[in-house]
Amino acid sequence: MMANEQMRKSVLQRLGTIKGHIAGIEKMVGEDKNCEDVLFQLSAVMGAMNKLSAHILEGYTEACLTEVNMDDEGHQRIKDLTKTMITMLKK
Numbered sequence: 001m002m003a004n005e006q007m008r009k010s011v012l013q014r015l016g017t018i019k020g021h022i023a024g025i026e027k028m029v030g031e032d033k034n035c036e037d038v039l040f041q042l043s044a045v046m047g048a049m050n051k052l053s054a055h056i057l058e059g060y061t062e063a064c065l066t067e068v069n070m071d072d073e074g075h076q077r078i079k080d081l082t083k084t085m086i087t088m089l090k091k
Contacts, residue, residue, distance in 0.1 A: 007059045014052045021045045054086040 025041045061082040068074075 011052065011056060014048070014055065018045060018048050018052070021048065050089045054089040058082060058086060
């Protein structure tokens with residue numbers, strides 16, 4: 001479940017963009033376009049998916065932190081872990 005309406009809309013918008021890119025790739029394959037061009041577009045889609053995953057992870061973490069009663073150090077450690085995971089996803 002999305003943390004809030006703004007997050008849900010953001011995720012849906014990003015998914016729509018990704019869906020558009022996928023449709024473009026399908027068209028490229030159907031038109032027998034250069035493999036390099038298709039691979040470049042696939043790479044862009046994978047990057048967009050990783051960024052979407054990071055976006056959702058960040059929102060999920062924030063929602064979880066507001067629900068959990070823990071000290072500042074615990075919150076900071078979870079934020080640091082999330083930041084590391086997001087950095088890894090964006091590569």
